[in-house]
Amino acid sequence: GAVVSQHPSRVICKSGTSVKIECRSLDFQATTMFWYRQFPKQSLMLMATSNEGSKATYEQGVEKDKFLINHASLTLSTLTVTSAHPEDSSFYICSAVNSGGNTDTQYFGPGTRLTVL
Amino acid sequence: AQTVTQSQPEMSVQEAETVTLSCTYDTSENNYYLFWYKQPPSRQMILVIRQEAYKQQNATENRFSVNFQKAAKSFSLKISDSQLGDTAMYFCAFMKSIYSGGGADGLTFGKGTHLIIQP
Numbered sequence: 554g555a556v557v558s559q560h561p562s563r564v565i566c567k568s569g570t571s572v573k574i575e576c577r578s579l580d581f582q583a584t585t586m587f588w589y590r591q592f593p594k595q596s597l598m599l600m601a602t603s604n605e606g607s608k609a610t611y612e613q614g615v616e617k618d619k620f621l622i623n624h625a626s627l628t629l630s631t632l633t634v635t636s637a638h639p640e641d642s643s644f645y646i647c648s649a650v651n652s653g654g655n656t657d658t659q660y661f662g663p664g665t666r667l668t669v670l
Numbered sequence: 671a672q673t674v675t676q677s678q679p680e681m682s683v684q685e686a687e688t689v690t691l692s693c694t695y696d697t698s699e700n701n702y703y704l705f706w707y708k709q710p711p712s713r714q715m716i717l718v719i720r721q722e723a724y725k726q727q728n729a730t731e732n733r734f735s736v737n738f739q740k741a742a743k744s745f746s747l748k749i750s751d752s753q754l755g756d757t758a759m760y761f762c763a764f765m766k767s768i769y770s771g772g773g774a775d776g777l778t779f780g781k782g783t784h785l786i787i788q789p
Contacts, residue, residue, distance in 0.1 A: 585774040596761060597715075599776035612776075644713065650774045657703050657722075657768060659777060661715035 693762030
């Protein structure tokens with residue numbers, strides 16, 4: 554149980570284009586999901602908190618107009634990187650909290666590697 | 671805001687040995703959780719062990735145990751009888767309790783320790 558998937562696992566795009574990454578909780582409902590970013594050989598940094606049916610909460614320094622988050626259902630949150638540039642290349646990881654279970658544990662997706670050329 | 675510090679960028683031990691990874695944190699919160707996550711080369715984050723700050727008893731999970739010193743804000747991970755499959759990045763993480771208000775909170779991670787188990 555408690556499986557989280559991400560799609561795509563890898564994406565390469567041209568500078569200036571937009572890329573959408575999906576995060577799904579497969580066997581539980583998640584009112585809250587989180588998006589993290591991980592640069593090579595570095596730690597995970599929280600980008601934003603995604604709440605079903607309401608606006609996302611962004612961490613300081615994260616541009617909300619660049620990283621659009623939509624949490625339209627209890628099992629799906631999407632992160633759209635708009636007008637991507639090479640400096641947006643990174644590993645993006647989502648996590649989800651089981652609304653009907655232990656809310657102090659986050660289950661992580663396998664991550665999405667974004668490369669912007 | 672809270673901070674998590676892991677002072678050992680890399681550690682290497684022989685298989686079957688015991689190894690301890692250190693972690694210290696700073697927070698003004700009273701209710702919180704601490705975690706150790708493992709990230710193997712696949713980069714999938716795997717929960718190793720969790721500790722509720724209000725519990726004095728140290729958490730254990732098979733070969734993994736923690737030494738939680740709340741007053742010292744220290745949370746070290748001990749791996750006993752280390753195995754080759756334990757080779758990975760290990761991240762210490764902090765999360766404010768949902769009972770502190772504001773709902774579920776994101777994790778604050780340390781910089782990680784790269785643990786290498788030698789055959």
